[in-house]
Amino acid sequence: NSKNKFPENLDELIANVEATYWGFEDRLIEKGFVTLGCICNEIIRCGGDNTYKLPHIGKDRILHRDGSLPLGVKKASEDVL
Secondary structure (H helix, E strand, O other): OOOOOOOHHHHHHHHHHHHHHHHHHHHHHHHHHHHHHHHHHHHHHHOOOOOOOOOOOOOHHHHHHHHHOOOOOOOOHHHHH
């Protein structure tokens, strides 16, 4: 099992990374991008600090609404900039 085996050379490492990449679920990657957009907004709201709390936004609901990744997330309000 390549998950539990440390690669012995570069070719094995590349093969393990490729196998993991192709086995990764698209939905998890999409949820990651939605989270990234929300994190960026929260950092803006906190003035560039990392003391934010990420609110629950219902990523599954957002992604399942029409079956595709949203083009963007709602931006932080102008009064925090």
